[in-house]
Amino acid sequence: MLHALAAPVWAAALSPVEQQHLLQARQMQALSFAVHIPLVCFGIAFPSMVMLVESFYVRTGDELYRTLAKRWSKVMMALFAVGVVTGTILSFEMGLLWPNFMATFGGVFGLAFGLEGFSFFLEAIFIAIYVYSWDRVSSRVHLLCGVPVVLAGFTGSLFVISVNAWMNHPGGFRIDRAGEVTHVEPWKALFGNPHLWPELTHMYLAGFIVAGFVVASAYAWGWLKGRRGRYERIALAVPLTIAALASPVQLLVGDWIARRITEDQPTKLAAMEGLGPTTRGPAIHILGWYENGEVKYGIRIPEGLSLLARHRLNATIRGLQAVASRDRPPVNVVRVAFQTMVGIGTLLALLSVLHLVTWFRRRRFVESRLFFWGVVAAGPMSLVALIAGWVTTEVGRQPWVVYGVMRTAAAVTGAGGIPVGYATLVVVYIALAFAVAWILLRLARRPLDVAAAPPPILESHGTR
């Protein structure tokens, strides 16, 4: 006998329980994601930025590039450490908060996390080799050691997002009459899912946008404060240009996801747009508030939703009222989050185009303090867009944890003490935030030690 015939007996998973603290459990999950995901963006994008700068050193032999790459790699390592521990919390929380979700579907999507584990191994191993072997190996070999880090950042996103895409658009299994999960096809469930590709692309780009603008934001601040040496110019141009290239593309990819959602999760789309009744050729509203089946006080654009979701006039879009009210997500949360993301995304894209054109024509930054203030703001704003996007996805899926298959309320743990855990985590994360801020400040204040630094840079630093 190869496989366990007895398995289906237990595949009926654990019996759902009454959990009075479901809301806190959800908030605890949300809080942990909100902490982990910004760090992940640095895991995705920072290694390539550091390596790009190092490659300049390899090409020109100019020590300044190396100094910058080396300093950034210290920041990268510190953020990676924090990403590792916050990710570990998430892994624990999957079981601690949602044991029934894991017990029922672990066999369907768990595989992705198994693969993810190996990505983490590779990332952790090569990031350590990269960061600790400066000067110990030739710079070409050193650069080569960074390649697996970049690849693992990509595969890491791929595998985690495949789980999330599956939760949003589940497939690759059947549920028999006794409510048991059968006929599991894990590869198909995870990688044969049309929702995966737009979601992965969107998140991967978000990594570059967030990491790019956040780093640029810090140097733009310095620029406004008068730190404008050659070192600072490189340190600002590299992340800013990368984020600026990714931002316009993000709009197109966002449109791609929205079209997929129209197909796969009509209720979520209706919540994102505040569409009550099923409508032919629905309008779209900018800003405003959803109440009693319609959007009030918004700027109305006739046929807008029809055009955006289906790319044509007079398309029929399913509204929220197509499902029972207990199957609808909290509309305004989803809608405000979505509008926030799209609004910020548009602003970032505008800022980006401005920078790209100027830089392309003159290899200079836009000469206006306002532009630099814009870049300073772009860092925090891109973080807000990131979290808002996840709120759209996750809250928009509610009340389901697996869309249309398992309710979040059925997934939750029966253990008591969630408020205690939640409060503890809040305290821990606050401490964590302070610690990270402190580390970054310390790293930033370390004096530059460029071996062959040209005088102007030393001067600009002497003024601090």
Add this chain to the structure above:
Amino acid sequence: MALADVPAILILGGIAAYIVFAGADFGAGLWYLLAGPGPRGRPIRDFTYHAMAAVWEANHVWLIFVLVVTWTAYPVAFGSIMSTLAVPLFIAAVGIIMRGTAYALRSGAPPDRETEGVTGFVFGASSVLTPFALGAAIGGIASGRVPVGNAKGDLITSWLNPTSIVIGAIAVATSGYLAAVYLAGDATRERELELARAFRVRALAMGVVSGALAVVGLIVLRSDARALFDKLTSGAGLVAVLVSALAGVVTLALVWAARYEPARGSAALAVAAIIAGWGLAQRPDILPGLTVHEAAAGHSTLVALLISIAAGLVILVPSLVLLFGMVLRGRFDEGASTVAEQPAPRGTPSRPLAGLAIALLLVGAALTFLAEGVLLAIGVVLLGGFVVTGVVELLRPEAFD
């Protein structure tokens, strides 16, 4: 042995690897804590910290490995364990965060007097708390206190009971022991003879403590978890216990003789043997009334998981060998030989790519926006190409001359 057993063996292997590798990192934290905050403890603190710097993240991933294999291969058991043992596992998770953060703080900036006290304490205390909590959780499982079901076991006594407490204590002591053995070896390699001596003494002391705790553990098991005790003292279980004990004694002797490199191996064997013994003693159950076979996910899931693990190991093992090879050969040590090379500036042929980038953008955007299926996929790839060519075109070193 059936397919359904293989993940269980991998999980036990993962736990053993986690103890052997990451356990030593926790142990290093224990010595850090015991060195005290004052200037006298400084060499020990600096050295323990520096010794684990490059490897702790990779070592830590073994825990993730154990979690994900468990939840994929034995989902019901995973759900039951996590819900009943929520308290110790949450403590362990918080301990892991605090330790990682304190670690990052130190790497962010060399400690000074104001910060050393607090971060050092957090670092050390969480290094003790986490292995204790994880050991206590294992004790709960091993002594049959985790029933199948959503939080069906007692939230407190499932992990605050004689077996859990003694296993938690053994986990802390073993970590300290492993750490001291490795650190003595590292210090010898770096010719820090003073430190090597200090760690040797600590290793010997902690080795004796661990051994004593192991004996106490057996006595406790006898009254608290009789079924487990019986299986550990007969048949295959007994063989495992004896191998572990023997390897433990050999390790002590090797440390006494200051032969640290072979001691690393025998210490690992002692850990692996006792974990194997636990697995053998629990057979065929994973939780009371739930056999490994009953708990296993479906055939296709197990096959997919095992294929992925096999493929993953092909990449992982050489990478780990590379990393530890570099560490053990002292490549990351302070004062290791450096390569003083100055890359020759090459005249980079700068071909303008702007036209290509714009073409990629326009075609990519049109396809992504308008097309479906394969054409849409091509559109997205072209957009990716736009970003890459854009970077190559706009960020050339010449732009910064």
